[in-house]
Amino acid sequence: xxxxxxxxxxxxxxxxxxxxxxxxxxxxxxxxxxxxxxxxxxxxxxxxxxxxxxxxxxxxxxxxxxxxxxxxxxxxxxxxxxxxxxxxxxxxxxxxxxxxxxxxxxxxxxxxxxxxxxxxxxxxxxxxxxxxxxxxxxxxxxxxxxxxxxxxxxxxxxxxxxxxxxxxxxxxxxxxxxxxxxxxxxxxxxxxxxxxxxxxxxxxxxxxxxxxxxxxxxxxxxxxxxxxxxxxxxxxxxxxxxxxxxxxxxxxxxxxxxxxxxxxxxxxxxxxxxxxxxxxxxxxxxxxxxxxxxxxxxxxxxxxxxxxxxxxxxxxxxxxxxxxxxxxxxxxxxxxxxxxxxxxxxxxxxxxxxxxxxxxxxxxxxxxxxxxxxxxxxxxxxxxxxxxxxxxxxxxxxxxxxxxxxxxxxxxxxxxxxxxxxxxxxxxxxxxxxxxxxxxxxxxxxxxxxxxxxxxxxxxxxxxxx
Amino acid sequence: xxxxxxxxxxxxxxxxxxxxxxxxxxxxxxxxxxxxxxxxxxxxxxxxxxxxxxxxxxxxxxxxxxxxxxxxxxxxxxxxxxxxxxxxxxxxxxxxxxxxxxxxxxxxxxxxxxxxxxxxxxxxxxxxxxxxxxxxxxxxxxxxxxxxxxxxxxxxxxxxxxxxxxxxxxxxxxxxxxxxxxxxxxxxxxxxxxxxxxxxxxxxxxxxxxxxxxxxxxxxxxxxxxxxxxxxxxxxxxxxxxxxxxxxxxxxxxxxxxxxxxxxxxxxxxxxxxxxxxxxxxxxxxxxxxxxxxxxxxxxxxxxxxxxxxxxxxxxxxxxxxxxxxxxxxxxxxxxxxxxxxxxxxxxxxxxxxxxxxxxxxxxxxxxxxxxxxxxxxxxxxxxxxxxxxxxxxxxxxxxxxxxxxxxxxxxxxxxxxxxxxxxxxxxxxxxxxxxxxxxxxxxxxxxxxxxxxxxxxxxxxxxxxxxxxxxxxxxxxxxxxxxxxxx
Numbered sequence: 001x002x003x004x005x006x007x008x009x010x011x012x013x014x015x016x017x018x019x020x021x022x023x024x025x026x027x028x029x030x031x032x033x034x035x036x037x038x039x040x041x042x043x044x045x046x047x048x049x050x051x052x053x054x055x056x057x058x059x060x061x062x063x064x065x066x067x068x069x070x071x072x073x074x075x076x077x078x079x080x081x082x083x084x085x086x087x088x089x090x091x092x093x094x095x096x097x098x099x100x101x102x103x104x105x106x107x108x109x110x111x112x113x114x115x116x117x118x119x120x121x122x123x124x125x126x127x128x129x130x131x132x133x134x135x136x137x138x139x140x141x142x143x144x145x146x147x148x149x150x151x152x153x154x155x156x157x158x159x160x161x162x163x164x165x166x167x168x169x170x171x172x173x174x175x176x177x178x179x180x181x182x183x184x185x186x187x188x189x190x191x192x193x194x195x196x197x198x199x200x201x202x203x204x205x206x207x208x209x210x211x212x213x214x215x216x217x218x219x220x221x222x223x224x225x226x227x228x229x230x231x232x233x234x235x236x237x238x239x240x241x242x243x244x245x246x247x248x249x250x251x252x253x254x255x256x257x258x259x260x261x262x263x264x265x266x267x268x269x270x271x272x273x274x275x276x277x278x279x280x281x282x283x284x285x286x287x288x289x290x291x292x293x294x295x296x297x298x299x300x301x302x303x304x305x306x307x308x309x310x311x312x313x314x315x316x317x318x319x320x321x322x323x324x325x326x327x328x329x330x331x332x333x334x335x336x337x338x339x340x341x342x343x344x345x346x347x348x349x350x351x352x353x354x355x356x357x358x359x360x361x362x363x364x365x366x367x368x369x370x371x372x373x374x375x376x377x378x379x380x381x382x383x384x385x386x387x388x389x390x391x392x393x394x395x396x397x398x399x400x401x402x403x404x405x406x407x408x409x410x411x412x413x414x415x416x417x418x419x420x421x422x423x424x425x426x427x428x429x430x431x432x433x434x435x436x437x438x439x440x441x442x443x444x445x446x447x448x449x450x451x452x453x454x455x456x457x458x459x460x461x462x463x464x465x466x
Numbered sequence: 467x468x469x470x471x472x473x474x475x476x477x478x479x480x481x482x483x484x485x486x487x488x489x490x491x492x493x494x495x496x497x498x499x500x501x502x503x504x505x506x507x508x509x510x511x512x513x514x515x516x517x518x519x520x521x522x523x524x525x526x527x528x529x530x531x532x533x534x535x536x537x538x539x540x541x542x543x544x545x546x547x548x549x550x551x552x553x554x555x556x557x558x559x560x561x562x563x564x565x566x567x568x569x570x571x572x573x574x575x576x577x578x579x580x581x582x583x584x585x586x587x588x589x590x591x592x593x594x595x596x597x598x599x600x601x602x603x604x605x606x607x608x609x610x611x612x613x614x615x616x617x618x619x620x621x622x623x624x625x626x627x628x629x630x631x632x633x634x635x636x637x638x639x640x641x642x643x644x645x646x647x648x649x650x651x652x653x654x655x656x657x658x659x660x661x662x663x664x665x666x667x668x669x670x671x672x673x674x675x676x677x678x679x680x681x682x683x684x685x686x687x688x689x690x691x692x693x694x695x696x697x698x699x700x701x702x703x704x705x706x707x708x709x710x711x712x713x714x715x716x717x718x719x720x721x722x723x724x725x726x727x728x729x730x731x732x733x734x735x736x737x738x739x740x741x742x743x744x745x746x747x748x749x750x751x752x753x754x755x756x757x758x759x760x761x762x763x764x765x766x767x768x769x770x771x772x773x774x775x776x777x778x779x780x781x782x783x784x785x786x787x788x789x790x791x792x793x794x795x796x797x798x799x800x801x802x803x804x805x806x807x808x809x810x811x812x813x814x815x816x817x818x819x820x821x822x823x824x825x826x827x828x829x830x831x832x833x834x835x836x837x838x839x840x841x842x843x844x845x846x847x848x849x850x851x852x853x854x855x856x857x858x859x860x861x862x863x864x865x866x867x868x869x870x871x872x873x874x875x876x877x878x879x880x881x882x883x884x885x886x887x888x889x890x891x892x893x894x895x896x897x898x899x900x901x902x903x904x905x906x907x908x909x910x911x912x913x914x915x916x917x918x919x920x921x922x923x924x925x926x927x928x929x930x931x932x933x934x935x936x937x938x939x940x941x942x943x944x945x946x947x948x949x950x951x952x953x954x
Contacts, residue, residue: 078777379936380780415625422620422629426841427780431897434936436889454896461897465846 039307040337044098047320049273051236052208054130054165058314059339060101060275061094062325063117064108064371073327074109075372075384082109082116090332091120095128097336101321103132103275104159105170106151114158122160131159132166132275134213135198137188138174138442145192152201166275167198167207168239172224173216176441181217195233209236213277215444218258225266237320238267239275241444243285244312244353246278249361256446264316273320279313280306280324282369289363289395292356299352307338308345312353315344365391366452367445374439374449382428383439383449389423390456404466413463420460430457468721468734475535476544483538486853487600487815488608495816495853502812502855504536505593506668511806512857525672529679529719533662533669539592540662540718542599543654547701550655556698558658560706563713567664568673575667582801585831588809592666593855595646597810598824598832602643605815606632631840635814635823639832658701663716673715681735683717683724685710689731696723696732783839784939786878790947791825792836792927795843795870796851796859799950806858807833813850813859819843821929822850833858836872838929838945843872845899845928868900871952873927873945875903875920881935881942884908884915892916894931894943900924903931903943918943923954 045058065073066087068080091102104117114133121129133155137148156162169189175181189195201207212235214221227233241250242260250257267274280286286306288296293305313322322339326332345353368387377383393399393416400412420429433453440449482501486494502508509517521532533540551557571590578586588594609632616627634640653660662669687710697705699722704713724732790800794813797803809832814822819841824832834850836843848867851859862870875894884891895903895918902924905916918931920943927945935941 376778378778380778382777418625418628428777431934432893432936434883434889434891434893435896436883436887436891438889464844 039303039343040340042341044336044340045314045342046098047273049209049237049320050271051273054209056101056130056321057099057339058319058321058342059099059310059335060103060132060321060323061091061099062277062323063102063104063113065325065327066109066113066116067327075370078110082112084116084119086329087116088120088123090326090329091117091124093329093332094336095124097340099336100129101132101166101323102129103166103323105134105136106155106158107136107138107170114155118159118161126161130165131161132168133159133164134168134170135189135194136170137194138170140187143187143192145194145197148188148192148194149197152198156206163206163208166209166211166237167202169195169198169212171215171444172212173214173218173220174441174444175217177437181220182223185220185223199233211235211237211239211275213239213275214263215241216256216446218262221258221263221266225270225272228270228272235272237273237275239277239323240264240267241278242274242276242313243279243281243309245281245285245357245360247357248354249357252361253367254446264318268316268318271318274316274318275320276313276322278369279322280309281367282371284365284369284391284395285309285360287392287395288356288360289397292359295352295356299349304334306334308349308353308356310335310338311343312345312350314339314342315350363394365394366456367447369445371444373442373444377433378436378438379432379434380428381430381432381453382424383453385424385428386430386453386456389420393419400463413466417460417463430454430460433457467724468719469725470721472531472534472719472721476541479535480538480541483596484600484604487597487812488605489612495849499853499855502593502810502853505855506532506537506672507591507593507808508810508855508857511808512855514857521672522675525675526678527680529682529714529717530669530672530676531719532672533659533718534720537592537662537668538596539650539666540659542596543650543659543661544701544720546651546654547658550658551699553655556695558698558700558703560697560700561703563716564664568670571665572667572670579805582805584804584807584809584833585828588807588832589642590665590667591808591810592662592668594808594810595643595650597812597815598639598643599647601811601815602634602640603647606634631820633820633840636826636832638826639809639811639824642832654701658703659716659718660703662718663702663704676717677715679714682714683712683719683732683734685712686731686733689729691729691731693729695726695728699723699726781938783933783941785837785839786932786940786944788944788946790873790949791827791830792873792929792945792947793951794822794834794836794850794859795867795872795926795951796848796854796862797872797951798860800947801950803858804830804833806856808856808858809833810855812853812855816849816853818847818849836929836945836947838933838941840933842929842933843927868926869953871926871948871954873929873947874922874925875927875931875943876946877918877920878940878942878944879917881937881940882917883936883942884917885910886937888912890916891936892918893934893936894918897930897934898925899928899930900926902926 046055047058048055067083068074068077069083070077070080074080102117102121104113106114109116121131135148135152137143137151142148142151155164172185173181175184179187198207198210202210212224224235228235240260240263242264246260248259248261250259264274286309288305296303296305296308310322310324313319324331324335326335366387368384368391370384370388372384374383398412398415400409400416402409430453433450435450435454437450443449479501482498486498486501503514504517506518506521525532574586575590609630612627613629613632616629619625619627650661690707690710692707694707697707701720701722702716702718704716705723721734724734793800793803809824811824814824814834821836821838821841821843822834823837825835845868846864848862848864851862879885883889892905895905902921903918904921906919907914908917927948929945931943932941932945935943
């Protein structure tokens, strides 16, 4: 490390300590085996919300991928009930280790997330945590004033509380075949007067912070921030997708998307706290190709791959919290360690991660984060699993490549095809996509789903014929 | 000695035939396919003169060794007869040859063959009867084992076993197989080789030759103490020890009598005097035993379809009513196929795409037909043509297959999702391997839409369109068979 880097490092650390608040909690009971040597030796890092003075843990709990009784998540066992006992244990651990931000939505986990979150949290004093939930009125049947109000009231009921700490307009910026993004926004929040009603609720103390989460058309993002500048509406926080790949490459991966660097700068300029979603790109930044993992481990052999992404997402100034949808206790323990305290990314490490991002983009994976918003597909396909299988084969270097006559190629081909059948039953495979395009408008990542499915299907067909 | 050799050969042959019938996973047909091709009736139907004359000469030389060590149905009966012998020792006695029954069945069979009357030929062909028993009764068990191994494999990230679908392809065939097994087991238990010597057309045909066989079991009168052990242990009921005679038309050269004779009074060797023997009484009983049992087990073999909450429920496809059945590429024509196929189910067992299944139609009784509810005839696969022992499905290459038009697709407007669901589709056109389907403009009730149009000249009848059509339970595009496959 040369002198310049050394100074940068020290500088970074100083910034970090200035936002650290002691949570006065013992960390002696952390299972050491699961943590890296460098991290997890101190207290959780906190950030301050300038509007309310809330001290928010830099790690927020996303309640979207809750564990189910039959194992895994609902993606693995769509008919299984939530494993409430495990959720309780995880929330207990989270609170015990200084986490205090829990993010849910009426639509998560087939609509079961809020209730499970409510049950787990109600066992603790209401002032020991912050609840974030959303007005998830995606379906036109919920656009009416009454239906949207009922959705909010129901959230309070499910969460067993009489106020929401952080309420979001859920995923603004979307559009459909019939409505462009502006029309869609108006239909969901303006024409029914629901945004004004939410502002009233905030004044009445039933909502403490009002914000929105954004995916899609940047026109809406810009419009809402302009309203903020004009004083028409005040946004206490905004939730954006940010990670070291989307920072510069969101636009490259999907031309309709906007880079996270733009979104962050716009918020930072206005002093609006940012809540980060998809810090791991739906888990994909936790399983990288071997050659990238190697580069990371040559720097820090004991640091889990995912930790780089979490450190990255938590580093910028003005980030209130980084959400992670932790299904398993092990992930929770590891992530708590990552942020206890946060070791900010140094400028040199930042440069390194930008190079990693470049290599990641070159993999040409499908930018699916397995959010399941596209499901259920009317024609029975299991879209997220098809994509995640295909992506895993690419990142794990399992795609058949090279001379088609070679034994290695034939082995890889066999593995790919058998693995495909094992992961996706044949009636739910890409060959059954008819291209009706009904899923496209639901995708927050703006993936042209039918096009990608047809591409994968063509590839599979070509392999089968060899 | 003769008995031991016979048993060794039986075990090997039985293992190979059964393995061939059960499993295509390890491409067994590549190294064991010959066991099906040396079966008499399949070889005869395939005009395989080499095999037919080899069997003929072998019979003339050794007697009916074919029935002992080649025919799987014969071996199976020996097994049940052996079990019967365990229960009751020395249970056989000489019976006269029943020529009326024997020649009657033979004549009916020959006439049925000439006229291509499948229900009789398929029912009586011995090798095929065994094939159906394995396919209907043992294959589901084998597949269960395979799927268990596949799940173990998947758990350990290995790729040796692939999960397969377990389903009853035809209840009729299943019931026929169960009845065949029950009746034969019962007859063999009680009366040994009575089926082979009174009903089986191959047995009867070979008996014409074996009467004159060069090597044969004969009495040495000097050593014989008239103990009768030979007769009591002859499962063909062909030994008349009192008169010192053996009916060579029924002797299958099993060697049991040679082993049982403590006095060395029976020898297997040359004897130039050709004996003639008298007819036998045969027992035919209880053809309807166990029909009720069969019905319940048929339902058991059905697989359960996994239905998930986060996933749309997928309705099972139903087979459309085809005016002309679709027969596999290589089968030349419906007529050729009907005349040559003995419904052994080897191709049904081996079809990796779940396309082939036995016909329930009386005219093509148990002979395989194609249907596309579970898969389609994939362009790279020619497996049925490789395994068929009778030449009913002639061996074709992948390239030849692309030129064989086994059927043609027909669009059913009423089912097409473009019109019923108002969505764009084109999945049939996208997956047609010959590019026979184009999407064309069509004035629907809600404006112009794109619907499939089939160019029959290009369509080979593979069923990709039918299988991948999103309309359920009946596809909006389906395949009609071609009476004679067109080669273009």
